[in-house]
Amino acid sequence: MPSKSVISEIFSSFSNLKQDRSRYVSLITVLILALAGLVILLGENLVGIPFLKPMMGVLVFGAAISLVLLGNKKDEWNSTSTQAENNPVAAVSNDERPIAHAVDGPEQLNNGTLSYTDKSTGLGNKQRFQEKFKTIAAKYHGVPEGFETGFAVGIVNLDGMKPINDLFGFSGGDHLIKQCSMRLRAAIEDAGFVFRHDGDEFSFILPNASTPEKVIKAGKLLQDVLLAPFDIDGSSVRLSGSFGFAIYPDGGETIDKITASIETALYHSKQKGRGRFTIYSSEVEKTVRENAILEQALRRAIADNVIAPHYQPIISLQDGSLLGFEALARWIDPELGFVSPAKFIPLAEERGIIAPLTEVLLMQAARTAADWPDDLFLSFNLSSTQLVDPTTAEAILETIRRAGLPANRLEIEVTETAMMSDPETAAQIIEELHDAGVRISMDDFGTGQSSLGRLRELKLDKVKIDRAFIMAIGEDKPAEHIVRAILEMCAGLNLTVVAEGIEEVFQAESLKHFGCHAGQGYLFGKPQNATKTMGYIQEFRRMSKSDRELKIA
Secondary structure, eight states, X not given: OOOHHHHHHHHHHHHTOOSOHHHHHHHHHHHHXXXXXXXXXXXXXXXXXXXXXXXXXXXXXXXXXXXXXXXXXXXXXXXXHHHHHHSTTTSOOGGGSOOOSOOSOGGGSOHHHHTTBOTTTOSBOHHHHHHHHHHXXXXXXXXXXXXXXXXXXXXXXXXXXXXXXXXXXXXXXXXHHHHHHHHHHHHHGGGOEEEEEETTEEEEEETTOOSHHHHHHHHHHHHHHHHSOEEETTEEEOOEEEEEEEEETTTOSSHHHHHHHHHHHHHHHHHTOTTOXXXXXXXXXXXXXXXXXXXXXXXXXXXXXXXXXXXXXXXXXXXXXXXXXXXXXXXXXXXXEEEXXXXXXXHHHXXXXXXXXXXXXXXXXXXXXXXXXXXXXXXXXXXXXXXXXXXXXXXXXXXXXXXXXXXXXXXXXXXXXXXXXXXXXXXXXXXXXXXXXXEEEEEEETSSOOOHHHXXXXXXXXXXXXXXXXXXXXXXXXXXXXXXXXXXXXXXXTOEEEEEOOOSHHHXXXXXXXXXXXXXXXXXXXXXXXXXXXXXXXXXHHSOHHHHHHTTO
């Protein structure tokens, strides 16, 4: 008959039973084996069958083995419990697991679940994201000092959804959103949670990403899964995602503060361009705040017509004559002081106010140039955002018409990189302007992404060599070879070449020797306002030819 100690151990284990299925199974097995042994023992005593006694021994031995295994399992449970105590969210309970599979339809969800679920993707929605954050954050309250107390929260905005919706309709956009949700969910797996945050945005909670290094590793994976091509109705589509992350509790201890932090980080990412990644910090917040102040000042400056063009001369390197001027935007704010164009022009592009800024500047510059001698041209820069707007050419031609500047005295500068955003639309804009008599110049040549084939196909009149190559003349032989190669290539394409950033006489001499047509830089003059520019023209016209040639030797 089983000893009292064995039976006591069985019932003692049963009394300590927790809500775990594997423990149920193990304990029930022990009970069955022990009871079976008891029945056999009683059977032997009642009917006296000898072979039942060894069978009972086997069963009791089996029960003992099960108890040993159960004890080992108990040690594992205790170990898991210890890990959970070290990191409150390391072990996530079943009701906190990420949604592993999209539901087939709303009929599979009860009313409570449905209110937390995005119907299109089957992911948790923004409300579910907020509740999940509160649940995980609550686990950290009262955690002893020295234990891990951080986890990451993030958001991604899909770049380029508007043209996809325009091309494939909203049904195509929804299909793409579903594909993104499946990729992001598969990438995160059991390491965190993904939610449909809003429209073309997804949010994340990564319980085990407590350091910037871990966040970067997880974020890189999420970035990569969005870069592979998507399929919409048999067409291959590509997009990217801009990410913003924050780490609890530094990024905020409440849902409102952490949401503000990830949105600030996202905002910073999108300022730097598509497909970028930012982790929130006080420095990031400071930058975003400064840009917000700058944006408001920029809007006021455009409305009040405060930003004005200054003009830098472009000189012939062959005979020293004055050919024209490039208009460069200059802004001096009453409170901010001088604001660099490298700062406010990209900001205007990002905020969608580059078009009114361009219109204001071009109108001022065209009116000024209309008063110059007829043989001088005005060179004006277009931004990348304007080269994707099919109405740009019409707007430019209307502006110079109102200003009284003939189209053949206007030169539009575009960059290689800007051309690549939408090559077809950019080519159409260039063709319309070129056909109207406006000359087109490729600015910063040698630093962008376009191919020589594209250079041949576009209706260009001029190429401007980037100042980085000019500054290296006399010090960097490879740079000189590049300049020579560009000049030879442009000669074969019948393109005029202007060298930017000339500051020394020897640079002008070398470029003249290489066969460069024209130059621009501080050697010939700094950008000046309209009044001083007119004075420069008058003084230049009074100079003798020999004096002009002294600057280019």
